[in-house]
Amino acid sequence: MRLRLTPRDTTYFDLFTELAGHIVTGTGLLAELLGADRVERKAIADRFVEAEHAADDAAHAITKRLNQTFVTPFDRDDIYALANALDDVVDAMEEACDLIVLYKLAELPARVSAVVQVLQRCAELTAEAMPRLRTMEELSSYWVEIHRLENQADKLHRQLVAELFDNATDAIALIKLKEVVDVLEEACDGFERVATLVETIALKES
Amino acid sequence: MRLRLTPRDTTYFDLFTELAGHIVTGTGLLAELLGADRVERKAIADRFVEAEHAADDAAHAITKRLNQTFVTPFDRDDIYALANALDDVVDAMEEACDLIVLYKLAELPARVSAVVQVLQRCAELTAEAMPRLRTMEELSSYWVEIHRLENQADKLHRQLVAELFDNATDAIALIKLKEVVDVLEEACDGFERVATLVETIALKES
Amino acid sequence: MRLRLTPRDTTYFDLFTELAGHIVTGTGLLAELLGADRVERKAIADRFVEAEHAADDAAHAITKRLNQTFVTPFDRDDIYALANALDDVVDAMEEACDLIVLYKLAELPARVSAVVQVLQRCAELTAEAMPRLRTMEELSSYWVEIHRLENQADKLHRQLVAELFDNATDAIALIKLKEVVDVLEEACDGFERVATLVETIALKES
Numbered sequence: 149m150r151l152r153l154t155p156r157d158t159t160y161f162d163l164f165t166e167l168a169g170h171i172v173t174g175t176g177l178l179a180e181l182l183g184a185d186r187v188e189r190k191a192i193a194d195r196f197v198e199a200e201h202a203a204d205d206a207a208h209a210i211t212k213r214l215n216q217t218f219v220t221p222f223d224r225d226d227i228y229a230l231a232n233a234l235d236d237v238v239d240a241m242e243e244a245c246d247l248i249v250l251y252k253l254a255e256l257p258a259r260v261s262a263v264v265q266v267l268q269r270c271a272e273l274t275a276e277a278m279p280r281l282r283t284m285e286e287l288s289s290y291w292v293e294i295h296r297l298e299n300q301a302d303k304l305h306r307q308l309v310a311e312l313f314d315n316a317t318d319a320i321a322l323i324k325l326k327e328v329v330d331v332l333e334e335a336c337d338g339f340e341r342v343a344t345l346v347e348t349i350a351l352k353e354s
Numbered sequence: 355m356r357l358r359l360t361p362r363d364t365t366y367f368d369l370f371t372e373l374a375g376h377i378v379t380g381t382g383l384l385a386e387l388l389g390a391d392r393v394e395r396k397a398i399a400d401r402f403v404e405a406e407h408a409a410d411d412a413a414h415a416i417t418k419r420l421n422q423t424f425v426t427p428f429d430r431d432d433i434y435a436l437a438n439a440l441d442d443v444v445d446a447m448e449e450a451c452d453l454i455v456l457y458k459l460a461e462l463p464a465r466v467s468a469v470v471q472v473l474q475r476c477a478e479l480t481a482e483a484m485p486r487l488r489t490m491e492e493l494s495s496y497w498v499e500i501h502r503l504e505n506q507a508d509k510l511h512r513q514l515v516a517e518l519f520d521n522a523t524d525a526i527a528l529i530k531l532k533e534v535v536d537v538l539e540e541a542c543d544g545f546e547r548v549a550t551l552v553e554t555i556a557l558k559e560s
Numbered sequence: 561m562r563l564r565l566t567p568r569d570t571t572y573f574d575l576f577t578e579l580a581g582h583i584v585t586g587t588g589l590l591a592e593l594l595g596a597d598r599v600e601r602k603a604i605a606d607r608f609v610e611a612e613h614a615a616d617d618a619a620h621a622i623t624k625r626l627n628q629t630f631v632t633p634f635d636r637d638d639i640y641a642l643a644n645a646l647d648d649v650v651d652a653m654e655e656a657c658d659l660i661v662l663y664k665l666a667e668l669p670a671r672v673s674a675v676v677q678v679l680q681r682c683a684e685l686t687a688e689a690m691p692r693l694r695t696m697e698e699l700s701s702y703w704v705e706i707h708r709l710e711n712q713a714d715k716l717h718r719q720l721v722a723e724l725f726d727n728a729t730d731a732i733a734l735i736k737l738k739e740v741v742d743v744l745e746e747a748c749d750g751f752e753r754v755a756t757l758v759e760t761i762a763l764k765e766s
Contacts (some may be wrong), residue, residue: 215763248516250722310456319731321723326529351421516662525731532735557627 160221161282163210167234168275170203174241175271179264181245181257189249196245202236207231221282228347233342235239240335241267244328251324259308263332266301270294270339277346287350294343301336305329366427367488369416373440374481377407380447381477385470387451388462395408395455402451409444413437427488432555442482443544447473450537457530465514469538472507476500476545483552488560493552507542511535529558563719573631573694575622579646582615587652587683591676593657594668601661615650619643633694638761645757646686649750651677656743663736671720674746678713682706682751689736689758696765699758706755715740715749 176195184192210231215218220227248256277290308329316322383402385451416437420425420426426433454462483496514535589608598603610651622643626632632639687701720741727732 203505211760215760238596241693250718250726255762283615305520306452306456313457313530319529320725320734322526323529323731323735346422348417351418432637512658512662519663519732522732524736528732530736554623554627557624 159213160210160227163206163213164230164234164281165275165278167203167206167210167231168278170199170206170272171234172268172271172275172290174203174238175200175264175268178241178245179261179268181248182261182264184267192265193245193249195240200242202240203235203335207235220347222349222353223332226345226352230345232348233338237335237338237342240331240338244331244335247324247328247331248330251328253303253324254330255331257308257311258323259304259311260332261275263304263329263336265300265310266297266334267339268302268336270297270336272337273297274342281346281349284350287346291343291347298336305333305336321326326347360441360518366416366421366433369412369419370436370440370487371481371484371530373409373412373416373437373517374477374484376405377440377447378474378477379405379483380409380444381470381474384447384451386468388456388467388470392458392499395517399451399455402448402517405447406444409441420534426558428555428559429494430533432551432558436548436551436555439544443541446537446544450534450541453530453534457534459534461516462531462534464515465510466514466535466538469507469510469514469535471544472503472510473538473541476503476542479503480548487552487555490556493556497553498534500545504542504546507533507539511539511542565759571625573691574616575625576642576646576693577690578688579618579622579643580598580682580683582611582618583646583649583653584680584683584687585671586615586650587676588618588678590653591659591673591680593660594673594676598664600602605657607731608654611656612650615635615647619647634761634765635652637692638757639765642754642757642761645754647749649754650749652743652750656740656747659736659740659743663740665736665740668737669720669723671716671723672741675716675720675741675748678709678716679744679747681752682748684708685709685749686754693758693761696762699762701754703759706751710748710752713745717745717748 161335176197177192177199181189181196210227214227242263249255273290273293277287280287280290309326312322312325312329379403383398383405387395387398387402416433420433423440453459479496479499483493486496487491515532517533518528518531586608589604589611592624593601593604593608610680622639626636626639685702685705689699692702721738724734724737724741
């Protein structure tokens with residue numbers, strides 16, 4: 149535990165909460181995209197890009213603040229790493245949206261929706277956890293649940309990939325679908341990295 | 355060189371040695387997997403998962419210790435980075451095992467076994483080097499040899515990929531094999547990152 | 561702003577400038593490679609490997625210096641990260657050269673040349689910016705322009721990928737081309753990471 153010379157700067161918590169809120173919006177749009185037809189998809193992907201820009205702005209505000217202030221509520225490097233880790237989740241999801249549109253994918257296997265539901269739950273839990281960084285209390289239930297969800301998503305991903313290859317007749321269609329599925333798995337790994345960072349920060353502060 | 359206020363904490367060396375030991379077990383299982391038929395593979399992959407869990411536990415013990423102690427035998431960030439780098443090697447190898455089972459691969463080209471032999475040698479050298487972190491002596495022969503082995507694996511990998519494409523008739527089979535081969539190359543790069551970290555640590559301490 | 565006990569060490573700036581110079585050479589060779597026939601390509605790729613070794617030597621000189629000196633012109637971790645980020649750009653470009661030769665690619669789509677032209681411009685801007693790290697002046701025009709170029713390359717990349725899939729009849733040919741195109745995009749992302757690091761360093765020092 150470090151000595152604190154000034155009151156904790158609360159703005160970081162607000163910015164992290166805001167950033168995580170844009171991720172919740174993003175996972176909602178991703179779920180919407182899966183149910184949409186090809187015509188509607190473009191508009192949904194555009195809304196995702198807006199959410200991504202808002203998330204970028206929040207991440208950038210964190211970094212800027214970090215470079216201009218001496219006193220931070222917890223380790224500078226951890227703040228920087230947490231902002232980046234949240235940003236990586238947004239980027240992976242944005243890539244998934246973009247690929248679904250770009251590849252003009254016809255219909256996605258049902259298990260893809262199951263993976264996106266796990267992502268939605270991860271996003272909600274993450275957004276609920278961010279304000280709790282202020283007191284560092286009740287965070288362990290969050291990271292335990294994220295690890296459980298990541299495990300579940302990992303199993304779904306392996307089943308999905310096996311399914312894709314078992315049913316594959318068109319290699320080009322397979323390449324497209326596999327890339328989307330792998331990027332969704334990256335997003336899920338990203339949520340786990342965020343949770344691991346939160347765990348590390350909480351341990352240091354305890 | 356930094357002043358040391360208390361005796362060096364030896365447990366880190368023990369934990370790194372233990373972690374590297376699980377990697378030796380893992381590369382052995384990977385070699386076994388290549389020689390096994392599809393029925394035996396599942397059981398070998400399950401034993402790999404056990405080795406991976408043991409490695410995770412050792413890495414987690416290092417991180418936990420790091421977050422709870424003030425005095426570390428060398429730079430905190432380097433300890434953290436080294437634990438992570440060793441963990442990444444395990445993860446890459448686990449992914450290779452998993453893909454071989456998941457993709458129900460028939461037979462793997464002979465050069466794949468050559469790559470795995472290089473991985474086995476890297477694992478042994480790494481496990482032998484870990485206890486030497488205590489005195490920081492006789493480490494240069496280790497990292498020089500790892501760089502040489504990584505170069506050798508890189509050449510094998512390029513030959514393998516060229517061979518896969520030259521002989522490819524079935525694109526779906528190619529995708530499967532290429533993914534396995536690329537993940538094995540990642541594992542090899544991982545050993546090199548571990549060696550580079552050890553080199554950095556040794557230079558700082560000298 | 562930190563107190564400075566001794567004059568700034570200028571050698572880091574020289575080494576960064578040298579390293580970026582090798583990247584300029586590399587992007588030039590990459591452009592040459594695209595215009596060459598299969599016979600000439602091998603010789604050009606070999607010259608790229610020479611440029612890569614020279615870049616590695618400069619990066620290694622930076623790391624070595626860092627591990628042996630107390631006083632650095634800016635944050636140690638940032639120097640290390642910047643050297644690594646520049647090295648990653650070289651590695652991505654080397655991989656692109658290598659794949660073009662290894663895959664015996666016939667002809668590359670015109671948009672690939674457009675991407676490489678963006679990389680050449682990024683390399684020139686980066687090389688011009690490195691000496692300006694000394695005074696930290698006139699750097700913002702550099703990172704603003706790199707972000708703009710990365711955006712442009714990203715759009716080109718998405719068009720290229722869509723084009724590859726729309727025209728694809730041979731899945732194996734598609735896999736080869738897509739890998740080259742993705743690695744070029746990685747190189748471009750690498751330039752952006754360099755610019756973001758420079759921005760972070762400049763903000764800290766201001």
